[in-house]
Amino acid sequence: MLSTLQPPRSLTLLPFRRLHGSKTIASLASASSSPTLDAAASVSPPPQSQILATRRSLLSGETTASEIAKSHLSRIRLTEPHLKCFLHVSETVLKEAQEIDRRISKGEEVGPLAGVMIGVKDNICTEGMPSTAASRILEHYRPPFDATAVKRIKEMGGIVVGKTNMDEFGMGSTTEASAFQVTANPWDLTRVPGGSSGGSAAAVAARQCMVSLGSDTGGSVRQPASFCGVVGLKPTYGRVSRFGLMAYASSLDVIGCFGSTVADAGMLLHAVSGYDRFDSTSSKQDVPEFESQFLSMDSFESKPLKGVKVGLIRETLEEGVDSGVRSATQEAASHLEALGCVVTEVSLPSFSLGLPAYYVIASSESSSNLSRYDGVRYGNQVMADELNKLYECSRGQGFGGEVKMRILMGTYALSAGYYDAYYKRAQQVRTLIRKDFKAALDQNDILISPAAPSAAYKIGEKKDDPLAMYAGDIMTVNVNLAGLPAIVLPCGLVEGGPSGLPVGLQMVGAAFDEEKLLKVGHIFEQTLKGSGFVPPALPNVA
Amino acid sequence: MATRALLAVLSASPPRMIQTKVSTFSSSSSLSFQRHSRRIARCFSSDTNPSVLQPPDVSRLAETARISLTPSEIEECGAKIRQVIHWFGQLQQVDVSCVEPAIRAEMEGGNLREDAPETFENRDSIRASIPSFDEVYLKVPKVLNKE
Numbered sequence: 001m002l003s004t005l006q007p008p009r010s011l012t013l014l015p016f017r018r019l020h021g022s023k024t025i026a027s028l029a030s031a032s033s034s035p036t037l038d039a040a041a042s043v044s045p046p047p048q049s050q051i052l053a054t055r056r057s058l059l060s061g062e063t064t065a066s067e068i069a070k071s072h073l074s075r076i077r078l079t080e081p082h083l084k085c086f087l088h089v090s091e092t093v094l095k096e097a098q099e100i101d102r103r104i105s106k107g108e109e110v111g112p113l114a115g116v117m118i119g120v121k122d123n124i125c126t127e128g129m130p131s132t133a134a135s136r137i138l139e140h141y142r143p144p145f146d147a148t149a150v151k152r153i154k155e156m157g158g159i160v161v162g163k164t165n166m167d168e169f170g171m172g173s174t175t176e177a178s179a180f181q182v183t184a185n186p187w188d189l190t191r192v193p194g195g196s197s198g199g200s201a202a203a204v205a206a207r208q209c210m211v212s213l214g215s216d217t218g219g220s221v222r223q224p225a226s227f228c229g230v231v232g233l234k235p236t237y238g239r240v241s242r243f244g245l246m247a248y249a250s251s252l253d254v255i256g257c258f259g260s261t262v263a264d265a266g267m268l269l270h271a272v273s274g275y276d277r278f279d280s281t282s283s284k285q286d287v288p289e290f291e292s293q294f295l296s297m298d299s300f301e302s303k304p305l306k307g308v309k310v311g312l313i314r315e316t317l318e319e320g321v322d323s324g325v326r327s328a329t330q331e332a333a334s335h336l337e338a339l340g341c342v343v344t345e346v347s348l349p350s351f352s353l354g355l356p357a358y359y360v361i362a363s364s365e366s367s368s369n370l371s372r373y374d375g376v377r378y379g380n381q382v383m384a385d386e387l388n389k390l391y392e393c394s395r396g397q398g399f400g401g402e403v404k405m406r407i408l409m410g411t412y413a414l415s416a417g418y419y420d421a422y423y424k425r426a427q428q429v430r431t432l433i434r435k436d437f438k439a440a441l442d443q444n445d446i447l448i449s450p451a452a453p454s455a456a457y458k459i460g461e462k463k464d465d466p467l468a469m470y471a472g473d474i475m476t477v478n479v480n481l482a483g484l485p486a487i488v489l490p491c492g493l494v495e496g497g498p499s500g501l502p503v504g505l506q507m508v509g510a511a512f513d514e515e516k517l518l519k520v521g522h523i524f525e526q527t528l529k530g531s532g533f534v535p536p537a538l539p540n541v542a
Numbered sequence: 543m544a545t546r547a548l549l550a551v552l553s554a555s556p557p558r559m560i561q562t563k564v565s566t567f568s569s570s571s572s573l574s575f576q577r578h579s580r581r582i583a584r585c586f587s588s589d590t591n592p593s594v595l596q597p598p599d600v601s602r603l604a605e606t607a608r609i610s611l612t613p614s615e616i617e618e619c620g621a622k623i624r625q626v627i628h629w630f631g632q633l634q635q636v637d638v639s640c641v642e643p644a645i646r647a648e649m650e651g652g653n654l655r656e657d658a659p660e661t662f663e664n665r666d667s668i669r670a671s672i673p674s675f676d677e678v679y680l681k682v683p684k685v686l687n688k689e
Binding site (some may be wrong): 128141374379383412415424429 | 595598600603604606607608609610611615618619622623625626627629630632633634636638641642643644645646647648649650653654655662664665667668670671672673674680682683685
C-alpha cells in the first residue's frame with residue numbers, strides 16, 4: 001500500500017516554517033522563553049516518510065540525488081555552527097549522489113535507500129572516515145572496515161552524510177560528555193539534545209539528514225529521540241549486527257534508528273537487520289517486510305487498532321516524573337483508546353531496581369571492553385619509558401572524566417570478592433526484570449511509558465551530578481536489560497524553550513516483534529491531532 | 543527539575559524503596575501494600591552483609607585499570623564514585639537467592655562461525671592506525687632485559 005501514501009515532505013519542497021519572522025537561530029537561542037505550545041504543532045499535516053519521498057522523486061525524475069545532497073549540505077553549513085551535530089561531514093556525499101544519478105539516467109537499478117541522506121553515530125565504524133566515539137583516545141582514527149550496518153546501508157544506495165556527535169563511548173545522557181563539542185537541541189539551543197546519540201537525534205530533528213543510526217545501551221536512542229521530537233527505534237537485542245559498533249556494554253548494546261517518521265525509522269531498521277556471521281549474538285530470525293505496516297491514512301478503519309491490548313506501566317508515572325510528561329503520556333493512552341486499543345495499567349514490581357542493576361552491569365562491561373584502548377594498536381599514544389606508564393598515560397589523557405569514572409566503578413564491581421555482590425547480583429536482578437516484562441507482555445501486546453521523566457533540560461544543568469543524570473534513564477534501562485524492542489515517538493509538547501519542548505512516548509514490544517510496534521506507532525503518529533514535530537527555530541534553507 | 547525528585551526517591555532511602563518494589567509481577571492495581579510487605583519480608587536475603595564491602599580505593603582502582611589520574615582527579619572522581627557505589631548498595635537488599643543470573647537477553651545459540659583464520663585484505667589501513675610501527679612490529683617501550 002506504499003503507493004497510496006501522500007507525497008512526503010522533502011527539504012526542497014517544504015522548507016521549515018518560520019514561526020518567528022526573520023529571527024535567526026542565534027537570536028532565538030537567547031530569546032526569552034515564551035511557551036506557545038500550539039505554535040509548532042497546530043496545523044501540520046501528518047508527517048510523511050522522507051525515504052519514500054526520495055525514492056519516488058528520484059525514480060519519477062522530479063529531482064536528482066545531487067540536488068537532494070546539495071540541499072542537505074547547504075542546510076548543514078547553515079545550521080551546524082549553532083547545533084554542532086556532526087563531528088565529521090563526508091567529503092564524498094556529492095560524488096556518491098552523482099553516481100546514483102548516473103545509474104538512474106542509464107536505467108540501471110538502484111537500491112531502496114538510493115539518495116537517502118544518513119547520519120551515523122561516531123561509535124559506528126565507517127571505512128576511511130573518522131570514527132572516534134567522541135573520544136580523544138581515538139582522535140583521527142579511521143577504521144579499516146565498515147560496520148555491518150553501514151555496509152548494508154551503502155549496498156542499498158544510502159549516502160553516509162557524516163559522523164554524529166555523542167557522549168564519549170556512549171556514556172552519558174546529554175552529549176555533553178563528547179570530548180570535542182556540545183550539541184544543542186534544535187528546539188531550544190540552550191538545552192541538551194539528550195544522549196548519548198544526541199548528534200544523531202538532533203541532526204534528524206534539524207533535517208540535516210533524513211535518518212540516522214545511533215546506539216542504545218540504556219536508552220541512548222530513545223531518550224534523545226524524546227528530547228528532539230523525532231522517532232527513535234531500539235530493536236531487539238540481536239536483531240542488528242553489532243559488528244563495527246564500538247563495544248560499551250556488550251550484553252546491552254544495540255544499534256538503533258532515528259527518523260522523522262515511524263516509517264523511516266522502520267525502513268532503516270529493515271535495511272540494517274539480520275544475521276551477520278561476524279556477530280555471534282546476531283539472530284537468524286526472519287526480518288519481516290516492515291513496509292506493509294505503513295498504510296495510508298485513507299485506508300485506516302474507524303478503529304484501526306481495535307482490540308490491541310496496551311499496558312501502561314504504572315511505575316513510570318509515579319513521583320519524580322514531570323507533570324507535563326505525565327499528562328502527555330496519559331493523553332497518548334487516551335488517543336490509543338480512541339484508536340480501539342484496550343489500555344490497562346500494569347505493574348512491573350522490579351522496575352526501580354533496573355537503574356542500579358543497569359549501571360553495575362554497564363560499568364563492569366565497559367571496564368573490560370575499554371581495556372582495548374591502550375594507545376598501542378590505534379588511537380592516541382602518550383610515549384613513556386615504561387610500558388605500563390605508556391598505557392596509563394595514554395588512557396589517562398585519552399579518556400574523559402565520565403569514562404574514567406565508569407571504568408573505575410566497573411573495576412571495583414568486578415574486583416575479587418565483590419563480583420557476587422555487584423555484577424552477579426545485578427544479573428540476577430536482570431532475571432527478575434525479564435520475568436516481569438514477560439508476564440506483562442503475555443497479557444498485553446505492547447507496554448507504554450514516558451521515554452524520559454522530563455523534556456530536554458538546560459545544558460550544564462546535571463553535568464556534575466552523576467546520580468541526577470542517571471535518574472533520567474529510569475524509563476529506558478529496563479528495556480535493555482530485558483533485550484526487548486521499543487520505539488519512542490513524539491506525543492506532545494510541554495512548556496519550555498521558544499515554542500515548547502517535545503515529549504516522547506515509549507512503546508515496548510515482545511522480543512523480535514518490532515512489526516507490531518511499527519504498526520501501532522505509525523497509526524498513532526498519523527492520527528495524532530496537531531502532529532508535525534518540526535523544531536521552529538531553524539532558518540530556512542530555500 | 544522533576545528528575546531531581548526522582549533521584550530523591552531513588553537514593554534517599556533505598557531499603558524503603560526496595561520494600562515497596564520487590565515482588566512478583568502483578569497486572570492489576572489491587573496489590574495491597576501489606577501483600578508487598580509480606581513478600582518483602584520473605585525476600586530479604588540473609589546471606590549478604592553489605593558492611594563487609596569496603597569503599598573504593600580510587601588510586602588502587604586506577605592502577606588496576608591502568609589509568610593515570612591527577613591528585614585533583616582522584617579527589618573529584620573519588621567523591622563521585624563513592625556516591626554511586628553507595629547507591630549500588632541497595633542491590634544488596636534484594637533477595638536473589640533462588641534467581642539465576644541472566645548474562646544477556648534470551649537468544650538462540652549456535653551462531654558461532656567456524657574458528658578458522660581468514661585474511662583481512664585492508665592490512666595497510668590497519669597499519670596506518672598504529673601509533674608506533676617498525677617493519678612488521680608494533681613498537682612499545684622495552685619490557686625484557688631492562689637494566
